[in-house]
Amino acid sequence: MELGVVGLGRMGQIVVERVLTEGHDVVAFDIDDEAVATAADAGAGTADSLSALADRLGDEKRIWLMVPAGDAVDAALDELEPHLSGADVVVDGGNSHFEDSVRRAESTPAAYLDCGTSGGPAGADLGFSLMVGGPEDAYETMRPVFDAVATGPDGHDRMGPAGAGHYVxxxxxxxxxxxxxxxxxxxxxxxxxxxxxxxxxxxxxxxxxxxxxxxxxxxxxxxxxxxxxxxxxxxxxxxxxxxxxxxxxxxxxxxxxxxxxxxxxxxxxxxxxxxxxxxxxxxxxxxxxxxxxxxxxx
Missing domain, CATH: 1.10.1040.10 (N-(1-d-carboxylethyl)-l-norvaline Dehydrogenase; domain 2)
Incomplete structure (x- = not known):
């Protein structure tokens, strides 16, 4: 699978590294050039804008947002929206409020998964615990990536509909x-x-x-x-x-x-x-x- 990762802080870099380790491809973007360079050193492809990232992913885009909760999530979604369709999946791996996740799921053209993420930087070695909300078919589509980012198949599950992941x-x-x-x-x-x-x-x-x-x-x-x-x-x-x-x-x-x-x-x-x-x-x-x-x- 090819995954676009937006936001390359501590947690975003771990997502990149664990997905690459499991043999998937990554296209990474961040407004911090040094963070992008770090992802490139790990083996990720890079993009210099969200539009460029979307173009590189082609049809059936799989995008993981690991940006701060709040305005940054909405800003990323606004910029991505013209490039998204119902065939795409967007994962919000930050600490968004669950009601914001419900709103975003309703307004985003792509299937939207809210993904509560626990484990901190120790997840680099151990993997994260992932609590996912949203459509079941989108969750199943992303299962190989969740297996890679989590501690394994038992380290993630679908909690329920939109908002349930961030609620848990x-x-x-x-x-x-x-x-x-x-x-x-x-x-x-x-x-x-x-x-x-x-x-x-x-x-x-x-x-x-x-x-x-x-x-x-x-x-x-x-x-x-x-x-x-x-x-x-x-x-x-x-x-x-x-x-x-x-x-x-x-x-x-x-x-x-x-x-x-x-x-x-x-x-x-x-x-x-x-x-x-x-x-x-x-x-x-x-x-x-x-x-x-x-x-x-x-």
């Missing part, structure tokens, strides 16, 4: 907030508690057979190993919050209580008073997504 990813992120908060509070109690503990050793021990073992706990171990049990100069500032906010809004609208997710979101917004739990959450975002770590000023 939204709730996934809400759960992620709550899990990070729980680990942060537990380790804060250990740090402030009765014993002088090596928190890296605690995390490593818990990760070997304990009920609460997980990848996030592995990232706790990494954080304590690299920053120390006191987290060094990691700041009490946790960025992000849009998907968690969407999750809480949806819970309020559906009258579903989500107190843990709501509290975790509140902790992010309140990250003005120095808290160990938020400092760990700050560092964990680097672990799973290589997001920049805010540091305390000396």
């Amino acid at each position: 990813k939204m709730v996934h992120n809400g759960v992620e907030y709550a899990l990070m908060q729980a680990y942060g509070e537990g380790f804060e109690l250990l740090f402030e508690g009765r014993y002088d503990l090596d928190l890296e050793a605690v995390a490593r021990t818990w990760n070997n057979g304990a009920v609460i073992r997980s990848w996030l706990l592995e990232l706790c171990e990494e954080a304590f190993r690299e920053e120390g049990s006191d987290l060094g100069d990691v700041a009490d500032h946790v960025a992000g919050g849009s998907t968690g906010t969407w999750t809480v809004w949806e819970a309020l609208e559906r009258e579903v209580p989500v107190p843990l997710i709501h509290q975790a979101l509140a902790e992010r917004f309140a990250s003005r008073r120095d808290r160990f739990s938020r400092r760990l959450a700050n560092r964990l975002r680097y672990g799973f997504g290589r997001h920049e770590v805010a540091r305390r000023e000396e």
Whole structure:
């Protein structure tokens, strides 16, 4: 299959590399020339505009958007629209709001798949978890590419109609907030508690057979190993919050209580008073997504 990839940041480059590794062809585009050069070095063909990318793909275009949620998605679709038909498939692999995905599915000439993507830069080696919404026939058409980008056939599935993929990813992120908060509070109690503990050793021990073992706990171990049990100069500032906010809004609208997710979101917004739990959450975002770590000023 030949896939057009639009957006060559960390995640977009991983999509390019994994698709190429599985023997598919890629045509890549980004407004950043260095990012395009990186994709070319990996073996991708390149285009200097979205129109040129569409022309290179010919009939039955398969296009994967990995651009920031919001206006950037709409701008890319507006530019691609004259080149799209019902025989084409467009995948939105970013963190779009599910209602935006429903709107785009209705207005885009191509079949539109909203694809929630989880796994962060670790997906370069392991593959992503992909939560897909949209027409079943379009999903089946893209299955070989999803197999390549995901951890394998079990790493992706069609969640339902348009919007369902990004809806599931939204709730996934809400759960992620709550899990990070729980680990942060537990380790804060250990740090402030009765014993002088090596928190890296605690995390490593818990990760070997304990009920609460997980990848996030592995990232706790990494954080304590690299920053120390006191987290060094990691700041009490946790960025992000849009998907968690969407999750809480949806819970309020559906009258579903989500107190843990709501509290975790509140902790992010309140990250003005120095808290160990938020400092760990700050560092964990680097672990799973290589997001920049805010540091305390000396």
